[in-house]
Amino acid sequence: MVExxxxxxxxxxxxxxTAEVGNxxxxxxxxxxxxxxxxxxxxxxxxxAVYVGSKERTCIELGxxxxxxxxxxxxxxxxxxxxxxxxxxxxxxxxxxxxMPLPKHIDAEAVVRRIRPDKDVDGFHPVNVGKLWxxxxxxxxxxxxxxxxxxxxxxxxxxxxxxxxxxxxxxIVGKPMAGLMVQPGVxxxxxxCHSRTRDLAAHTSRADILIVAAGRARMIxxxxxxxxxxxxxxxxxxxxxATKKSGSRLVGDVDFDSxxxxxxxxxxxxxxxxxxxxxxxxxxxxxxxxxxxx
Ligand code: GUN
Numbered sequence: 165m166v167e168x169x170x171x172x173x174x175x176x177x178x179x180x181x182t183a184e185v186g187n188x189x190x191x192x193x194x195x196x197x198x199x200x201x202x203x204x205x206x207x208x209x210x211x212x213a214v215y216v217g218s219k220e221r222t223c224i225e226l227g228x229x230x231x232x233x234x235x236x237x238x239x240x241x242x243x244x245x246x247x248x249x250x251x252x253x254x255x256x257x258x259x260x261x262x263x264m265p266l267p268k269h270i271d272a273e274a275v276v277r278r279i280r281p282d283k284d285v286d287g288f289h290p291v292n293v294g295k296l297w298x299x300x301x302x303x304x305x306x307x308x309x310x311x312x313x314x315x316x317x318x319x320x321x322x323x324x325x326x327x328x329x330x331x332x333x334x335x336i337v338g339k340p341m342a343g344l345m346v347q348p349g350v351x352x353x354x355x356x357c358h359s360r361t362r363d364l365a366a367h368t369s370r371a372d373i374l375i376v377a378a379g380r381a382r383m384i385x386x387x388x389x390x391x392x393x394x395x396x397x398x399x400x401x402x403x404x405x406a407t408k409k410s411g412s413r414l415v416g417d418v419d420f421d422s423x424x425x426x427x428x429x430x431x432x433x434x435x436x437x438x439x440x441x442x443x444x445x446x447x448x449x450x451x452x453x454x455x456x457x458x
Contacts (some may be wrong), residue, residue: 169424172319172396172431174311174439181314181443182226188450189227199453200229201259201285201445202251206244206270207237212263215442219261222442228449229256237267244270248278258456259285259449264336282456285448288335296343302455304448309341311440312375312396313350319429321373321394328352329371331364331384331417337377337398345373364388376417386422395427398437 189199201223205216216232223230233247244262251260260283266272276284281291287304295303305313316323328345332338333356345352357367359378368374368388376384377398389395399417416433424430431437 167428168392169427170429172315172394172429172436174315174431174436177315177318178311178439178443180318181440181447182222185443185446185450186226188447188454192450192453193227197453198227198229198256199258199450200231200256201261201449202231202233202254202257204233204235204244204247204251204260204262206235206239206263206266209265212265216263219442219445222446223449226446226450228446231257239267239270241270241274244275245278248275252278252280252283257283258453259283259445261286261445283452285445285452287340287448293335293340293343296340299347304452305344306336306340307441307444307448308337308377308398308437309344310444310448312341312398312437313344314444315396315431315437315440316373316394319394321429323373324351326352326372327355327370328373328375329355329357329367330375330377331357331368332377332379332398333358334377341375341377378417380417381415382417382419384418384423386419386426389423389426391426392428393426395423395430396437397431397433399433400438 192199203216203219205212220230220232251257260279262275276288279289281289284292285304287306292303296305330338330341338356342354342356345354355367357364365388369390371390371393373394375396379399381401381403395418397416397418401415402412403415405413414434
């Protein structure tokens with residue numbers, strides 16, 4: 165019997181990762197070291213403020229130093245680069261994360277390139293992008309795709325030779341996800357689809373593993389999914405819902421209710437991939453501290 169509609173529980177797996185990071189932090193503490201993450205938050209985007217708050221809280225729960233530098237959206241490029249320069253040389257800071265998106269007048273690429281690659285726990289610096297693709301494991305992989313791969317492994321999903329179709333080609337999720345899935349040891353056959361892909365359904369319906377990170381609410385419907393596929397939903401879309409006190413609710417890029425009975429395993433939104441991202445950030449920060457020594 166083929167298993168159908170089993171949930172991959174992000175909360176349970178994230179708790180497992182953070183427990184492991186807690187052990188690493190205690191081992192580093194025994195050597196007199198406290199891993200430290202500094203997040204730079206520019207402007208007052210409410211969603212970013214929520215993410216950044218939980219990053220700082222999780223650091224502190226794990227016994228790491230978690231600091232947030234908040235600056236108004238009016239900050240200049242050179243002021244922001246000065247902050248990065250200061251963090252690059254601060255020995256108490258092992259991980260630096262500049263929360264995206266940044267205001268339009270800031271060159272986000274230039275900011276990312278200014279971060280020391282060995283403190284770039286987001287894995288966005290070109291050095292870390294290159295290390296991911298060549299399989300150099302002392303670099304940092306972006307947290308969301310790293311979290312997805314962890315979920316697949318922890319759920320014993322067979323990746324070797326599997327058809328893996330990724331919907332979305334962002335530098336934060338789609339592209340690095342492809343890089344991780346083709347590495348030796350993972351060994352999937354990867355297709356990346358995007359907004360210009362002809363006949364998206366023809367691709368998605370071939371997937372043994374379908375990973376969706378397109379940012380479009382419930383775009384993947386049951387007719388686009390192969391029976392028995394593993395479906396990973398990276399989407400986080402807020403849609404109006406008059407039955408909720410807030411007037412809205414969070415949905416993924418997958419039409420969960422119709423796809424769940426077809427999939428063998430599926431991640432819910434919320435409670436799926438989102439929970440993993442912060443856990444992997446904590447893991448990257450503890451490893452940055454260990455690698456930096458000091
Ligand atoms: N904004 C949304 N996701 C991310 C992330 O993973 N890192 C950063 N720096 N900003 C984000």
